[in-house]
Amino acid sequence: MWATGQKQSRAQRNGRYVPEAMRHPAKMLPAIAAMVIGTYSRPGELVVDPMCGIGTTLVEAVHLGRRAVGVEFEERWAKVAVAGLALAERQGATGPGRVISGDARAIGRLLAELARRVALVLTSPPYGAMTHGHVRSTRDSGKAGIRKWNHRYSRDRANLAHRSLPDLLEGFGRILEGCGELLRPGGAVAVTVRPYRLHGELVDLPGCVLEVGQASGLEFADRIACLLCGVGERRLLNRSSFFQLHEARRGWARGLPIHAIAHEDLLIFRKPADGPLVEGATPRVTSSGTADDKRIRA
Template sequence: MAEPTTSVWATGQQPSRIQRRGRYVPESMRHPGKMLPAIAARVIASYTRAGELVVDPMCGIGTTLVEAAHLGRHAAGVEYEEMWARLAVANVGLARKQGASGFGRVVAGDARNITRLLPDLAGRVTLVLTSPPYGAHTHGHIRSTRDTGEAGVRKWNQHYSADRGNLAHQQLPALLEGFGRILAGCMELLRPGGVAAITVRPYRVHGELVDLPGHVHQVAEEAGLLFVDRIVCLLCGLGEGHLLNRASFFQLHEARKAWARGLPIHAVAHEDLLVFRKPAAPPPKPSPSFRHDLREGRELE
């Protein structure tokens, strides 16, 4: 097998809100941890062909499904929170109205049981594309004194869920154990030689950097996946001889506070895309078309 490589993708040329404008229902912005559409589209275009199957076991508001549909791929997603699952359904429906040729399917459920939720896709999936949660809440949306003229900072849309069963609420060991179960289930859905691509970035807890990409790499290999590539997906933009900052208010605020304490830390300006493959084996027997399966599946309406 070839040695793993590292590449850089310029996926942050436009801010997230611009990438989504008109392509996703406006309510989608409520989700605090959305995958960047440019990353999803680039991964799907790079590792699949038209008509092939893509799965996101933690699909949120359906970014993977929407971008797959627009590229003529078919997709299925699992989402633990029904409110996000219904937004995923709305976004897939919007993609279809806009002429997307791919079909999307959303199941509300716990992806730790993904083989029971999507049994008809076993051995047929070309690409699994997903991202783990980064805790029970994120920075969300903010308005600072500079924006409002009033003292203090107002935050909203920063919570994934109030359900303690959601992996987002778990401490790192339990999060990794649950994510490992999800990846093991995805191994059963992938066809031989199929790709699992995981977007993940490090984060800080009380100023200490947590190497989540490294932990996810280990968990994926323990699930039987073979590491083949690491791609740096830029969250910043590339200007004429300089970078265009896309960091959030709180990322910059925390970095400035650290510098004031003598800790030279910087806001994260990229996500790691870790690419794995399922070991090759004889091809599976032919199975019914995805379109037929879609009508028979547990699709949310």
């Protein structure tokens, strides 16, 4: 168990990330990224995030002296990741970083020059087309109703966030297979993931990702609970979102003991040290204009 929620997400990003980064609906917690990178890679080694979003993995990696490469489907967020790397460089980060705008389902082709050179892959799958985002309730605004913003990945239907769970897992499996081609023997894949509720039912996404990772030719190595709450001397410090608490209260009112999730599952896989490259179907590239692997450099 890692105590990664001692500071709120906003406090962890304040001054270290560009303001536009806060607009992403599902950001990886910087403390989780930093601990993973510090544990599973060494200075100078190569860290890759195939679904890098606003570049949390990349920013934390270059600050820790690693080389970092990210792939991001949405060009909007790729540009934010580039801006974050530029800020990190101005702040004295010693590692170089690079961002590619493209479809990670073809990551083996997009980053073919990195085959068998990557020490660590760190990423997180989407949880659906919309997340909790930012919320202002009646209590906050004094006005009736709830206002949400920054809660959509995009409206591009080719984004995996819009796909059903089976399609999401199929696509994520292809990404992991491609990452297996990039990893050096013994290299690690770290996936941060949590369960989510769909129509009131809890979806065991960590369990699904565990199965997909093993089916992709990776060896399961560890499972770590990364706390999203803070740990005080005598109590836990709640960091749950408005909608998590709202859903839990509604459940208890109906007699269902629903609890707000207070941790992120961190699944660790390894590429077999002396095995062959991960074998899988050749990644297909969608016809939505994502095959042109445009390179966006910091």
